[in-house]
Amino acid sequence: MQSQxxxxxxxxxxxxxxxxxxxxxxxxxxxxxxxxxxMARMAARFALTPxxxxxxxxxxxxxxxxxxxxxxxxxxxxxxxxxxxxxSIFASAAPLRDLGIVFALSWFLYRLAINVEANVIAIHEQQxxxxxxTTAVAxxxxxxxSLIITSTLVALQTLGISISGVLAFGGVGGIAIGFAARDLxxxxxxxxxxxxxxxxxxxxxxxxPDREIEGxxxxxxxxxxxxxxxxxxxxxVPNSVFTGIVVxxxxxxxxxxxxxxxxxxxxxxxxxxxxxTDVKAMLMAHAEIDTTKTLMVNFDTFNQSSVxxxxxxxxxxxxxxxxxxxxxxxxxxxxxIVAQHGAQMAFPTTTLDLPEQVMVGLxx
Numbered sequence: 150m151q152s153q154x155x156x157x158x159x160x161x162x163x164x165x166x167x168x169x170x171x172x173x174x175x176x177x178x179x180x181x182x183x184x185x186x187x188m189a190r191m192a193a194r195f196a197l198t199p200x201x202x203x204x205x206x207x208x209x210x211x212x213x214x215x216x217x218x219x220x221x222x223x224x225x226x227x228x229x230x231x232x233x234x235x236x237s238i239f240a241s242a243a244p245l246r247d248l249g250i251v252f253a254l255s256w257f258l259y260r261l262a263i264n265v266e267a268n269v270i271a272i273h274e275q276q277x278x279x280x281x282x283t284t285a286v287a288x289x290x291x292x293x294x295s296l297i298i299t300s301t302l303v304a305l306q307t308l309g310i311s312i313s314g315v316l317a318f319g320g321v322g323g324i325a326i327g328f329a330a331r332d333l334x335x336x337x338x339x340x341x342x343x344x345x346x347x348x349x350x351x352x353x354x355x356x357x358p359d360r361e362i363e364g365x366x367x368x369x370x371x372x373x374x375x376x377x378x379x380x381x382x383x384x385x386v387p388n389s390v391f392t393g394i395v396v397x398x399x400x401x402x403x404x405x406x407x408x409x410x411x412x413x414x415x416x417x418x419x420x421x422x423x424x425x426t427d428v429k430a431m432l433m434a435h436a437e438i439d440t441t442k443t444l445m446v447n448f449d450t451f452n453q454s455s456v457x458x459x460x461x462x463x464x465x466x467x468x469x470x471x472x473x474x475x476x477x478x479x480x481x482x483x484x485x486i487v488a489q490h491g492a493q494m495a496f497p498t499t500t501l502d503l504p505e506q507v508m509v510g511l512x513x
Contacts, residue, residue, distance in 0.1 A: 170226045177222025181215055188214070201271070205264035213257040220249040247307045255300035262292045286351065290371065336372040339388030343369055348391070353400040360394055362386060404439050404463035405472045411483060412455035417492035421448050425458050427486045432462050435482075437475045439465045455495030 188211050195203040224246040266289030349355045349366055355376070356363035364378040374391070376384040411428075413421070429446040432438050442463040450457040460483070464475050487494060 169229050173222055173226045173229065177219060180222075181218045184214060184218060185211075201268045202265075205261060205268055209257055209260035209264050213253045213260070216256070217250065217253040220246060220253065224249075244308060248304055251300060251304050251307055255296060258296050259293055262289060262296065265289075286369070335389035335392075336387045339390070339392050340369065340371045340374075343374070343388060343391055348396050349398050349400075353398055356397050356399065357394050358397065360390070362394075362396075400467075402467045404442055404465065405467055407460060407462050407464065407476050407479060409480065410449065410457050410459045411487075412452060412457045412495040413487060413492050414495045415454075415456055417490075418456050420490045420492045421456060421458065424487055424490050424492060427490075428458075428460065428483055431482050431486065432460065432479070435479065437465055438479075439463045452495075454498045 188207060192204070192207045192211075195207055224243075266286065270286075343349070351366050351369060353366050354364070355366060362376065362384065364376040364384055366374065367377050367383075368375040370388075372388060373385045374388055376386060378384050413424070425446050425448055429444070432444055432446065433440055438444070439462075443461060444463075445461040446458065448456070448458045460479070464472055466472055466475065484494070
């Protein structure tokens with residue numbers, strides 16, 4: 150009879166805390182739904198404003214806030230179970246709650262840092278300002294790395310682990326880790342040197358005469374730099390490589406050079422001076438030629454089957470496609486000038502001198 154009474158009492162307690170948990174979960178669900186609707190309305194309203202920073206704040210807050218609501222709701226439910234069952238295993242809910250709060254706050258700040266970085270880049274691109282995108286990306290990565298390290302230390306302190314002990318262990322273990330991961334550290338410091346010296350930025354066309362590296366820089370990571378070659382293949386280069394090779398950056402050229410040799414016949418050598426003068430005048434008057442840079446047109450060589458003059462000048466554009474259009478126009482105009490003077494372009498020829506007796510015999 151007594152056992153039946155105890156069983157009935159236990160069932161009553163069970164029904165009571167199950168009902169409480171049900172209510173807590175329901176309230177948490179409703180609160181999460183209401184907060185989501187409010188955040189969605191705020192996001193839609195902020196999207197209509199020209200200010201991008203409120204959009205970044207709302208977008209970064211949505212998921213961490215939903216996580217925090219469920220964390221608090223489930224923590225309260227676990228506390229009810231602990232009070233009803235008196236089980237010591239549920240005592241770990243408090244430190245896990247604190248750890249979850251640290252995680253939610255860190256998650257929010259991490260997402261906010263990403264959104265701020267994207268907004269800074271987008272604003273400068275829309276306003277067509279001259280800025281260093283690589284520096285903006287590097288600062289964003291540095292902020293996120295600092296957040297991860299700080300959050301990890303705070304989480305360890307929340308769990309009751311002494312930070313000073315961790316730092317002391319890190320000082321001793323850092324030597325062993327340094328030997329084990331020297332390549333990784335070399336790439337990390339290589340990335341720091343790239344960010345510091347800035348021999349190239351994201352979007353630059355680079356090439357190395359020391360290695361078979363040529364293409365457009367797509368991303369500079371902490372370990373690898375991704376380069377897209379001209380045949381559209383991705384090339385992943387460890388950052389440590391850039392500390393020991395020569396890197397050319399054609400994207401930073403101020404001009405492109407036209408350096409061509411033009412050959413005319415020996416029969417037209419008397420017209421060479423006039424042709425050279427007219428070609429130089431044409432280049433000086435050309436709208437796409439930078440006359441402030443070196444400009445030379447000179448008779449250069451007595452060749453085997455031609456007399457040659459060269460042109461040495463620079464275009465105003467550095468764009469590869471536009472450069473070739475300008476170069477084509479210049480070469481066609483040179484051909485017109487040569488033709489206007491009654492001269493002809495030379496091609497390889499061979500003159501054969503035969504003895505007079507042979508010529509007579511051939512004539513017979």
